[in-house]
Amino acid sequence: QITLKESGPTLVKPTQTLTLTCTFSGFSLSTSGVGVGWIRQPPGKALEWLALIYWNDDKRYSPSLKSRLTITKDTSKNQVVLTMTNMDPVDTATYYCAHSPPSGIAAAGPFDYWGQGTLVTVSS
Amino acid sequence: QSALTQPASVSGSPGQSITISCTGTSSDVGGYNYVSWYQQHPGKAPKLMIYDVSNRPSGVSNRFSGSKSGNTASLTISGLQAEDEADYYCSSYTSSSTPVFGGGTKLTVL
Secondary structure, three states: OOEEEEEOOOEEOOOOOEEEEEEEEOOOOOOOOOEEEEEEEOOOOOOEEEEEEEOOOOEEEOOOOHHHEEEEEEHHHOEEEEEEOOOOHHHOEEEEEEEEOOOOOOOOOOOOEEOOOEEEEEOO | OOOEEOOOEEEEOOOOOEEEEEEOOOOOHHHOOOEEEEEEOOOOOOEEEEEOOOEOOOOOOOOEEEEEEOOEEEEEEOOOOHHHOEEEEEEEEOOOOOEEEEOOEEEEEO
């Protein structure tokens, strides 16, 4: 049974750096083709893909946010960490992590298991 | 990369069929058979309904089907039920080697 859970601060100030942790179980990030991604959703708005990391440390970032994002993994702890620098009120959103199964092309796979999400508010 | 284009809302009566479109370009939807669809109920995490254009994950009702023609992908829900009322999002792989989501469609069951 695959589960994922996001954790991190619920409130950050503008210009601060956000660090979110995704702790998962039921799969290993050392399994060929497996990935974990981050997706966010501002209140009342659409989903926005942020970043992906794969079993072989292949990393992909949203072109529009690439300069602000860093994704890393700790396979031994079953965790993936996303950092986002220079936070702004427009970054207020629910942040989800999700499992991506092996696919024909990296970053082409769907997100088949999702965490419950964590709401991050950016405000002074 | 721009978000894929979806209608803001669609509606249908119980038992009817509805189709939600997802329009992109030859650099995403039209160029690859890697389109997924997600269902999201209020306050809940998205749920994968269709992947690789037309494949259903185990446990998803066969009332949900996906297709693609050119730069437009479609999700069809047949035999509409009250529980299908939700937001639906498409996603596609892109030539930037990254995925992109659509703007979402609110489905109302009348």
